[in-house]
Amino acid sequence: MTDTAVVARRPLLQEVIATCSKLNIPAQAVLELTYRCNLRCAHCYVDLEGYDEMTLGEWKNVIDQLKAAGTMYLLFTGGEITLRPDWLDIAIYARRSGFMPGFLTNGTGLDPAACRALARLKPFSLGISLYGATAAIHESVTGQTDSFAKTIAGIKMLVDAGLVPTVQTMIMKNNQSQLAQIQSLVESLGARFRINMGMGPTKTGRDFPFRYEPSEEAGGGDAWWGESPHPDICGEPGLCKAGKAMCSISPDGDVFPCVMFPLKLGNVRQTDFETIWRGEPDTELQRLRSMTRSNLVACNACQLRQYCQRCTGIAYRESGDAGGVSPSACRQAKTRRQLSGETGGVICPKNLMPNQ
Numbered sequence: 001m002t003d004t005a006v007v008a009r010r011p012l013l014q015e016v017i018a019t020c021s022k023l024n025i026p027a028q029a030v031l032e033l034t035y036r037c038n039l040r041c042a043h044c045y046v047d048l049e050g051y052d053e054m055t056l057g058e059w060k061n062v063i064d065q066l067k068a069a070g071t072m073y074l075l076f077t078g079g080e081i082t083l084r085p086d087w088l089d090i091a092i093y094a095r096r097s098g099f100m101p102g103f104l105t106n107g108t109g110l111d112p113a114a115c116r117a118l119a120r121l122k123p124f125s126l127g128i129s130l131y132g133a134t135a136a137i138h139e140s141v142t143g144q145t146d147s148f149a150k151t152i153a154g155i156k157m158l159v160d161a162g163l164v165p166t167v168q169t170m171i172m173k174n175n176q177s178q179l180a181q182i183q184s185l186v187e188s189l190g191a192r193f194r195i196n197m198g199m200g201p202t203k204t205g206r207d208f209p210f211r212y213e214p215s216e217e218a219g220g221g222d223a224w225w226g227e228s229p230h231p232d233i234c235g236e237p238g239l240c241k242a243g244k245a246m247c248s249i250s251p252d253g254d255v256f257p258c259v260m261f262p263l264k265l266g267n268v269r270q271t272d273f274e275t276i277w278r279g280e281p282d283t284e285l286q287r288l289r290s291m292t293r294s295n296l297v298a299c300n301a302c303q304l305r306q307y308c309q310r311c312t313g314i315a316y317r318e319s320g321d322a323g324g325v326s327p328s329a330c331r332q333a334k335t336r337r338q339l340s341g342e343t344g345g346v347i348c349p350k351n352l353m354p355n356q
Helices: 003-023 056-069 087-096 112-121 135-142 147-160 176-188 208-212 273-278 284-289 312-319 327-342
Strands: 028-032 073-077 100-105 125-129 166-170 192-196 246-249 254-256
Touching: 028 056, 056 087, 056 273, 073 087, 087 100, 087 112, 112 147, 125 147, 135 147, 166 176, 176 192, 254 273, 312 327
Parallel strands: 028 073, 028 246, 073 100, 100 125, 125 166, 166 192
Antiparallel strands: 246 254
């Protein structure tokens, strides 16, 4: 897919998401096919294993239910999706059912045949994680020898198959000095480069990933700092479409407002998706859906709000309140303010991570 095609679809996607949000239609669902992963990234929010993963048949049933609910976009992620032998079978079924599929992978498990199959699916997004311009830096994050070479090989195979993957780099202390080199490497491979500033606590609540947040010495000026990491979904700063126009489903069938929002709404193995999504009156889900900027009392009075990329799900995970303060967002906003002072107050979104 060309950059032009992605940009051309953005206004339409934004309009669709906005309309679906008003009507509580789950336009996009994130399907976590597995929590298994062959890497051990130090910052990763997924630290769970041993789950009773849904079968191919169960995932097909879920996809059928999502279609009936009005879902259009499916983002397949993990863990590492390629560790499921049937990951392509699930994706092919979704495409044949009329969905626009997207994928997040570390690229190490790809082969030419899988890349050609992905090209036939015409994904609306295809993200690969890369943490360094050298094996030493990348593998200091992933914890796995040879993972750098395998990820680079995966990117090359995707490009050879006619795809233009978006290579996403999480800025951390480990790699903040290599950002320009990473961008040069990625673009030399024929891929797009995007920065991902989002970093939240793990699914079990540990704040370990925050030790890897970048410092104010990250530099990079206006090239590295953007708006929301998912502008088409997140919408108004400080709020998001979680539980309104998007949801996530875990490997064992738990339904959440989004992948970063630990509010369990139900389980598709026990209850049909429509019933889960509709929800009961006077529940946390309904309160989330009725939230406006006025509910963000502390944030509205904050001098950092123009630099803030607050995630409602992470705020809920950190404070137990969807309208509460997110300490991690505050720390990152302070860094952005520091850097904006170095660049005349301009915060440029040209390298922000797209959701499509």
